[in-house]
Amino acid sequence: MILWINGSFGVGKTTISEELNKLIEGSFVYDPEKIGSFLRDNIPSNYNDFQDYELWRVLNFEILKQLVEDYKVVIVPMTMTNKQYYEEIIGKLEKNNIKIKHLILTASKENIFKRLDFREDTTEWSYQQVDRCLQAFENEIIGENISTDNKSIEDIVKEILYII
Helix, strand or coil: CEEEEEECCCCCHHHHHHHHHHHCCCEEECCCHHHHHHHHHHCCCCCCCHHHCHHHHHHHHHHHHHHHHHCCEEEEECCCCCHHHHHHHHHHHHHCCCCEEEEEEECCHHHHHHHHHHCCCCCHHHHHHHHHHHHHHHHCCCCEEEECCCCCHHHHHHHHHHHC
């Protein structure tokens, strides 16, 4: 099974994924962003977002298809807001009979900004993406929403474990 943890930048995807990985035997955290960083560093482009590389989507589909054969649960902390890209990876995995549990971590814009302020590696770009992310998760990208407002990491993890 692939457990896709979606949500805005700063909502807690990586933190929650790491905690889930500690508790789910046979799980593995796979970060598609590493493929994006590799492509951005090695292929000249005018893309603002590495998800715009078709190769990023193809490679991540293929890698995830392979990883799901080797691990009980593959945990993927990745913001995905483009419906077409969502279909090219998540939709295609589902069509290949791979079980996907797509969770969207949500929080108020104010809380997301507070969390981004707390992170050391936050760039201005991350703040600029929040409105786009919140809009996409309201209107375009469907998943099981989990509010993270006023909840501890442990409470969020327990809620996810109950769902899956």
